[in-house]
Amino acid sequence: MTLIVVAGGTGQVGSAAVRDAAGRGLGVRSFSRRLPSPEDRVDGVEYLVADASTGEGLAAALDGADAVIDVLGARTVRFQTAFPEAGRRLLAAAHGSRARRAVALSIAQCDQVGFSYYRARLAKEQLYDGAPFPTAVVRASQFHSLLARIFASGQPLRLIPSIRHARVQPIDVRDVARALVDEALVEGSGRAHRTVSGPEVRSVREFAEEWKASVGSSAPIVDLPLLGTGTFFSEGRNLAPESAFGTITFGQWLREQRGGTADLS
Numbered sequence: 001m002t003l004i005v006v007a008g009g010t011g012q013v014g015s016a017a018v019r020d021a022a023g024r025g026l027g028v029r030s031f032s033r034r035l036p037s038p039e040d041r042v043d044g045v046e047y048l049v050a051d052a053s054t055g056e057g058l059a060a061a062l063d064g065a066d067a068v069i070d071v072l073g074a075r076t077v078r079f080q081t082a083f084p085e086a087g088r089r090l091l092a093a094a095h096g097s098r099a100r101r102a103v104a105l106s107i108a109q110c111d112q113v114g115f116s117y118y119r120a121r122l123a124k125e126q127l128y129d130g131a132p133f134p135t136a137v138v139r140a141s142q143f144h145s146l147l148a149r150i151f152a153s154g155q156p157l158r159l160i161p162s163i164r165h166a167r168v169q170p171i172d173v174r175d176v177a178r179a180l181v182d183e184a185l186v187e188g189s190g191r192a193h194r195t196v197s198g199p200e201v202r203s204v205r206e207f208a209e210e211w212k213a214s215v216g217s218s219a220p221i222v223d224l225p226l227l228g229t230g231t232f233f234s235e236g237r238n239l240a241p242e243s244a245f246g247t248i249t250f251g252q253w254l255r256e257q258r259g260g261t262a263d264l265s
Helices: 012-023 058-062 077-096 116-129 144-152 173-184 204-215 250-259
Strands: 003-007 027-032 046-049 067-070 101-107 135-140 160-163 191-196 221-224
Touching (some): 003 012, 012 173, 058 077, 067 173, 077 101, 077 116, 101 173, 116 191, 135 173, 144 204, 160 204, 173 191, 204 250
Parallel strands (some): 003 027, 003 067, 101 135, 135 191, 160 221
């Protein structure tokens, strides 16, 4: 049986990748710095503790792996600094375990924005491109949950923040997970790069209005400038309509949240 190891398998995308791979009947092992609670575990999946930033537990976590899916995060400044090095350790361990392929999650158009988080992602992409065995990089557009967090962030001020002159193409994490597992199962050598985006291109304000109606808020929507990105969003350079891959719309995701059937993490 093909064994897929998900690095960071307890996070938002990682847990979705674990469920997707397990649903295909694949062998699945997840590793993270902490074990998930029993109710968050998927039947048949092996969960281990390992840390790519230090290398602790990596050899055991990757032993026997056929393919590795890297969805490790870098939210804090400290981890952004260590992010490429963690990727280097993971790739070395995967190569040492004779894995045939490694797949990394990245961000759509991360080479066009100077944010430190984007630069860390780009640095990891470059490591994957230079790895001594076949790799793939899957760049994903913004997640539905990110939009919802932006809109909810204004609740203490009794407003709903939007982004002036910006359009986005958000994608569901389950669609991202599907693309990651697809790439992990590809046979053959070489490097692969692909971008996956959601099924809708709309203004942030339109998504804000949909969120407002879904949660029953009476707060006004306020358009704010997004500092530090220049004309990147206003010119639509964050969009890639030709990369539409997702099938789950923001509205569908919101209805699931209201019904309590989707992952709120």
